[in-house]
Amino acid sequence: MTSMHFINGSKSEGNSGRLQDICNPATGAVVGSVPLASVSEVNSAVSAAAAALPGWAKTPPAKRAQVMFNFRDLIIKNLDKIAENISRQHGKTLDDAKGEVARGLEVVEFACGIPHLLKGEYSLQVAGAVDSYSLRQPVGVVAGITPFNFPAMVPMWMFPMALACGNTFILKPSERDPAAPLYLAELLSEAGLPDGCMNVVNGDKEAVDALLDHPDVAAISFVGSTAIGKYIYSRGCANGKRVQALCGAKNHMIIMPDADMNQVVDAAMGAAYGSAGERCMAVSAVLAVGDETADRFVDALAPKVRALKIGQYDEPGVEMGPVITRESKDRILDYINQGEADGASVVVDGRGLSLQGYEDGFFVGGTLLDHVTSDMSVYRDEIFGPVLSVLRPKTYEEAVDLVMTHEYGNGTAIFTRDGDTAREFASNVNVGMVGVNVPIPVPVAYHSFGGWKGSMFGDHSMHGMEGVRFYTKLKTVTARWPSGVKDGAVFNFHSGSDTK
Secondary structure, three states, X not given: OEOXXXXXXXXXXXXXXXXXXXXXXXXXXXXXXXXXXXHHHHHHHHHHHHHHHHHHHHOOHHXXXXXXXXXXXXXXXXXXXXXHHHHHHHOOOHHHHHHHHHHHHHHHHHHOOHHHHOOXXXXXXXXXXXXXXXXXXXXXXXXEEOOOOOOOHHHHHHHHHHHXXXXXXXXXXXXXXXXXXXXXXXXXXHOOOOOOOXXXXXXXXXXXXXXXXXXXXXXXXXXXXXXXXXXXXXXXXHOOOEEEEXXXXXXXXXXXXXXXXXXXXXHHHHHHHHHHHOOOOOEEEEEEOOHHHHHHHHHHHHHHHHOOOEOOOOOOOOOEOOXXXXXXXXXXXXXXXXXXXXXXXXXXXXXXXXXXXXXXXXXXXXXEEEOOOOOOHHHHOOOOOOEEEEEOOXXXXXXXXXHHHOOEEOEEEEEOOOHHHHHHHHHHOOOOEEEEOOOOOOOOOOOOEOOEEOOEEOOOOXXXXXXHHHOEEEEEEEEEOOOOOOOOOEEEXXXXXXXX
């Protein structure tokens, strides 16, 4: 199976002559290939988007919303197929894949309200016979560069808002699992989006650089690693583009002694091991305040981690699939080895997992490390795998200090029954998204997603009203009109025009 580009309303096999293998992560077998775009192919996509821009930008917001309504219906109708495309190439379970699509669908539904979201402000009589009002207008041709871990959801955090605001879009998805985003582009076309408004170009650094350097690309949205995010932000901004880059994370979950431990353990299982830990909002560090709290947590969690059912996405009852590549697996195992060498206790060991029939798959078992300290690499770095580290701060203040001083500030959570503690934490912690007895505090679509510190570069978060602000330019008009009505003026309200 060969994936394709989608340019100006049509699929294209590409002409660069460069292909990359697509693997089934559960077996390690090559199951297809994806073309890697050349600069000329990226330029073709930009040209198609630029040609479509004037007509789409002038399309009334209500008509753009109708395309989003149609797109929503098609996603719901084809949910199983979208999820299958995700799971087959990514490896996550079908339930995880369907959950991913559902979170992306929320943004589509928010974008359906674009006529209201684009309403400006109006001030009457700011001076004698002078009125002032604001407009939000499209930025232009915009591009999205998205990661492998959410091949449908993350693109859907970008292009529905961009398109609804009147921009045209070029998506450069991960070359690891391109089937789902390509299919979404086809559904958009079926929903009535004009040709050229949505384009998909698969590729590597050559395609990314072509988008960053193209003078007709006005804005770039990115989700991925911090190193690449810094590169995209600096190069895009140097070329005069508006850039939002959502990057790495090390999300902490504080457990206070008064927390409901059953709730905590259930939350940690999903937050740490869902999607094999390949989530920028995964909880990867638990800060259990006091040894007694930590002991109770580890004792309750360890049996559940050992009992995780791991396998290929389409096997009944599977709770966790493989990681995306052999390189990812090897990197995760190296972190576990280093953590053990540094003195962490390996309570549940995911190394050496071998499943009958899937011996060449990229599986790592759920891993639980205890007595981790802040100087260990398993704590400092984003592992992006099913590895949970438990630290044992003695006090609430010590736990908060760990969160506050870490380089990343994407998401964090606290589990407690004490409202004062929770309120103080949520108000003062220097992290962009905070959960109170909620382990993965991903905002709903009408709020906005974005971290602080090294987790984000740029001034606007993703989706919600921040998405509207990123994908539009603000214009303020100040107008004075002669007073009175000219003699002989006739107002024809039936035709919508004035005649004289």
